[in-house]
Amino acid sequence: MTVVGQPLDRVDGGAKTTGAARFAAEQTYPGLAHAALAFATVSRGRITRLHTEEAAAVPGVLTVLTHLNAPPLKPAPKVTPLNLSSMASGTSVNYLQDDEVHWDGQPIAVVVAETSTAARKAAGLVRAEYETFPSVVDFAAAVPNAEPQANSMLAKGEEKKGDAEAALAAAPVSVDHRYTTPGHSHNAIEPHATTAVWEGDRLTVHDSTQGIDWFRSQLAVRFGIPVTDVRVIAPFVGGGFGGKGSVWAGTILAALAARATRRPVRLLQTREGVYRTVGGRTPSVQRVALGAGRDGKLTALVHTSVARLGRTGGMPEQITSQSRHLYGAENILVRQETVTMDLLPNTFMRAPGESIGTFALESAMDELAEELGVDPVELRLRNEPDRHPLDGKQFSHRRLRQAYEVGAQRFGWHERAPRPRSMRDGRWLVGFGAASAYHPAVEFPANVRVRVSADGTVVVRCGFQEMGMGGATAQAQIAADALGVPFDAVRVEYGDSALPMGPAAGGSAQTASVARSLGEACGKVQRSLASLAKRTGGDSPAEILRRAAKPYVEAAVGSDSRFGRVTGQVRFVARYLREQRRWVKAASGAHFCEVRVDPETGEVRVSRWLAVFDIGTVVNRKTAHSQLRGGIVMGLGMALAEETLVDPRTGRVMNPSLAEYHLPVHADVPPIEVSTLDDPDPSTPLGILGAGEVGITGVAAAVANAVHHATGVRVRDLPITLDKLL
Structure with missing residues (x-):
């Protein structure tokens, strides 16, 4: 390529x-x-x-x-x-x-x-x-009435291995804490x-x-x-971030x-x-309990959550998702519960579940590291699994250890003094924090039509959407390589249901989903061109078509007929279930964060950020890194500012404007250095794992861990506002 x-x-x-x-x-x-x-x-x-x-x-x-x-x-x-x-x-x-x-x-x-x-x-x-x-509108009051989340094909409400509670009680070292995150509203x-x-x-x-x-x-x-x-x-x-x-x-x-x-x-x-x-992110109450031996190896991992649904809709968030995958604990219990309320239903919001679930898990890992007297990065590496911790399935691709090793060296993690409140820069208390990023890789059905014309141009047609992440650019790059033509010769038509059916831009799935079908369509075109070349000769697609006196050659993958759509859906579900049984596929990464905290006012400033991600093949380094930075910025908002305030008496949103719902602005965002390993996943289309959502996961925990290192204060309830540090 x-x-x-x-x-x-x-x-x-x-x-x-x-x-x-x-x-x-x-x-x-x-x-x-x-x-x-x-x-x-x-x-x-x-x-x-x-x-x-x-x-x-x-x-x-x-x-x-x-x-x-x-x-x-x-x-x-x-x-x-x-x-x-x-x-x-x-x-x-x-x-x-x-x-x-x-x-x-x-x-x-x-x-x-x-x-x-x-x-x-x-x-x-x-x-x-x-x-x-x-009516039921007070989330905190409703939590004791939470009910178990039912298992479905899309998400499991409970999974376990061994007896995690017993192992926790017997562990030489343990932590057991409650973490909360507020609701968040969409602000595209x-x-x-x-x-x-x-x-x-x-x-x-x-x-x-x-x-x-x-x-x-x-x-x-x-x-x-x-x-x-x-x-x-x-x-x-x-x-568009799910809303x-x-x-x-x-x-x-x-x-x-x-x-x-x-x-x-x-x-x-x-x-x-x-x-x-328009729905937003559910608030959550989470319990994370970790038990370990003196060597830091996890013997127990318990992660439970309570989230909100509306009485008229909403889907459970996969809050414990990353806790099923990240660490090789001997005994694991993950369980999700929900409360049904008379509020606007919650909906998808960038990395639904993992964004807030990683806050609790990765904060708890730092708390355990402190109890053990072990470096937080070292503790994570000691518990890096070779296979899926719950069921032993293979990871299709996992380079989290390399991400930590590269990130720690570039960030200068070795300069971190272990004791909290021991690093200063003038009046500022300085803290370092780290956390893991994790997001599953998924695909959706996609229909694609590709036409190569005698003038050398290529048109790719697919009804996907462009929200600023560079989707059309990425697909043009993929088509250019697949057909051996210059990038400028490719035009991508998108954003219209009159085109072949495209996937939703969600789940970090659009690029890989379209790439699978685009690769198949380009393969069909290449075979047609090769067949023509045998009869008429020619090297390039344009020359072959001119010699064959054909204006163009075209190929399609998928059908928008009613039968074709049903067939495509059945094939998609069958492939999804087949791969679920075989692989665990996910993007991952390592965040490193430096904060400065004013000890007199409690003001928090994130002063430096470095992150290394494993997202498989990087189709366009500029747009992919931009997506990852955007996720980090959104995570900074979750960590330090964002909170939808709901009157617990009436259910009315009390801060429905950008004047009262606080988002990070330029002054809140530090220089963000992003690196990608660019190592293809052999089980996904073109090796792509997805970049849109993994960037936000782990961010809030990295900030909370850095704030604790700077101040000695552990904040377990987002957002981290100055009143919680004074």
């Missing part, structure tokens, strides 16, 4: 930097109207009366849709692993179809007007009266937005989605039309409003609207 691995600029860079790229809320149509949402102000109840007269009287208002006059909708499909698109149901609520309220913030009306200003003004004038019902730079247009019974939706095909299937079900009559277009998405992987109220109600008014409708969510209607 000569093009794969090169740090090439993104092919969409010019469009984005010049403003030529048009996002979902920038699409224009003749007669375009604008919509805005009104939200419920109780957590559970029934609407007894709606006051919409003032809203309807605002100049420019076309209609106020409520459960009293909205067009009909079908219910959301039930979630099943046999239909992956069913996982995109943000909630089971059938919006504006009845008088029930399921959480504070549920949309109870959509106002459509000639201008966005009029729509938002009118939405603020909608008033409702309610009959309220008892582009708020959720939809422009919806009906032409008869055919629906076109421009949406800021990260799952085009799943959205298309969901909309077809909700509006009772064939999937072929729905087109979803999303060439540019201004950030845009599900269909939320804004998308459904924009299409509903367009159908009701017979006009194109744009609905751009406000920041507050995103907090009220």
